[in-house]
Amino acid sequence: MESIAEVVAKHASMVGSAPTMMEEVLRWDEGVSLVSSAEKAATYEIPGGRLVATYTLASQGQLSYYVDLNYQSAEGLAETEKAIDVTVLAEILEATQREVDCQVCYNIMLDPVTTPCGHTLCRKCLARTLDHSLHCPVCRRGLALPPSLSSQPSNATIVELLNGLCPDAIAARVEAVAQEERPGEGEMDVPLFICTLGFPHQPTFLRIFEPRYKLMLRRCIEGNREFGILMYNRYYEPQSDLGPVHFYHYGTMLRILHCQILPDGTSLVETRGMYRFRVRAHGVLDGYAVANVERIEDVTLAEEERMEALEIARPAVEEGDVSGQIDRMPTATLLALGREFISRMRGRSAPWLQQRVLDIHGQPPDDAALFAYWFASVLPISDEEKYKLMGTTTVRERLKITASWIRRIESQRW
Ligand SMILES: [Zn+2]
Ligand SMILES: [Zn+2]
Structure with a gap:
């Protein structure tokens, strides 16, 4: 709000000429019985273009919530006034967008969540910082948030503000995030948990506490709930064409059946083995391994x-x-x-x-x-x-x- 006020104040002081004429229009659909119909509609003349004039009127407490305005430009000045409005709106957008950048990713906030200490960040950014420590990334205060952010509501005011101010930027950001997390066809689309052995048709219980695996787990739960489990290859024994890697290349695809998050952020995960696979190629995504795998089938x-x-x-x-x-x-x-x-x-x-x-x-x-x-x-x-x-x-x-x-x-x- 302060940023908008600054932009308006700058323009209000700049323009000394033609005032914008405004006439109140009562909106009967809003239940305006409070205002007598006999009362004459008020008119105002304030300089600075429509945006500045309307803002000024509202900030002076003269614009009733249930009232619309009719605008009239002075003779021959409609175009000039419009140009001023366009400039003011652009500056307001710029000033507010700076305010709605996330302090973790420095992008426009996506699904903003506000902490008890009053700091607002993208839901995903906050979740990822909580994977590492239970402190606010902006002010370092301890955060008493539920271990899973999924039940934490979004900041509705900011969501509405962003959707109104910059729907295109928000849409572009949603697409960019989806792109980042969506592997291409035939690419490294299987996240790997390198730890122990799992077997098809058998349950595997896991305790997940490493930040990178918490992120992996969250993405799995939002996605198809599957990840591969592989045994750690302590002595880097060569794994056929993969050479010496830190895992044994045969693993089992697990499906997450149930996940419980403890107050300290540790997750207890119950899974069931689905099928065996062999790692064809592997890479790293945000600290954990991902792979392209080939399913191992029995002969006929x-x-x-x-x-x-x-x-x-x-x-x-x-x-x-x-x-x-x-x-x-x-x-x-x-x-x-x-x-x-x-x-x-x-x-x-x-x-x-x-x-x-x-x-x-x-x-x-x-x-x-x-x-x-x-x-x-x-x-x-x-x-x-x-x-x-x-x-x-x-x-x-x-x-x-x-x-x-x-x-x-x-x-x-x-
Ligand atoms: Zn962010
Ligand atoms: Zn904070």
């Missing part, structure tokens, strides 16, 4: 059966050759081996098969294609070992891996 059932027939027809192996024996087992036998092992372990009340674990992961699945994922999710062995399942393309291959784990556990070689 016909191909699966052909491979099984080939393997079980192989000549018998020596008694001590455990892996040779596993290779020759029919797929159904491999699954039965796993299921029997589970019931045996339950009979012995193995701690890793407590009710709590079964409540989370469910009973062992009957589906041979899914058994290995369930087994890997509950079995207390290293992630490096479980990772062997990630690149498999046959059900049989996965069940042979689980059978090898069982044999090793049984022979107490672990």
Whole structure:
């Protein structure tokens, strides 16, 4: 308001000539019974063009809220007056736009939110500063805001002001932000959470506290609710054509089922594994990894059966050759081996098969294609070992891996 007053004052003092004539027009649709119809409509003459004259009238408290004005220009001065109005409006816009720039991104505020300390910022900018610290980025006061800004209302007055003053600038800004966050076709459109292993059809619970991952999570929730989870590659073991990278290149796509934000900003996320993928190419977006991925699918059932027939027809192996024996087992036998092992372990009340674990992961699945994922999710062995399942393309291959784990556990070689 002060910025507008300054612009008006400058022009009011500049113009000394032709006054703008204004006549009050009563608007009956606004319920103006307060004003008597018999009363003669007031007229005013104030210099400075329509905008300046109207503002001056209002600032003097003479312009009733329920009143419209009819303007009349002095003889032959209509064009001059119009030119003045255009200049004044342009200056008002410039002065107010400066005031509605966000102090974080220095762009015009987008969906402005006002903090309890009275500072107004773009919703996204405020959310991103809160990812790092619970302090106002302008005045550094502690901010007692709800951990998720989604329930915090926008500043309606500023929103209305912006939409009225500069709809084009707002529209351009909305488009620019959408552009920034929208990856192109076939580009790095999968955000990656590099941390641990997840498996298809299994739940994964995550605790997210790093600022970059809070941002990633918020974007996922606003988007398709999916992100990839990958294991951290501590020793930078080469990952085929990607070379030595900080993650193992096979991962699982997770879908966010539920997210709870704690008062300190940490998020507890419940997800479910959807499918496996391999990273084709990767990059960085605002501090977290993004990738272009290729889905890993199992071979067809016909191909699966052909491979099984080939393997079980192989000549018998020596008694001590455990892996040779596993290779020759029919797929159904491999699954039965796993299921029997589970019931045996339950009979012995193995701690890793407590009710709590079964409540989370469910009973062992009957589906041979899914058994290995369930087994890997509950079995207390290293992630490096479980990772062997990630690149498999046959059900049989996965069940042979689980059978090898069982044999090793049984022979107490672990
Ligand atoms: Zn901003
Ligand atoms: Zn502040």
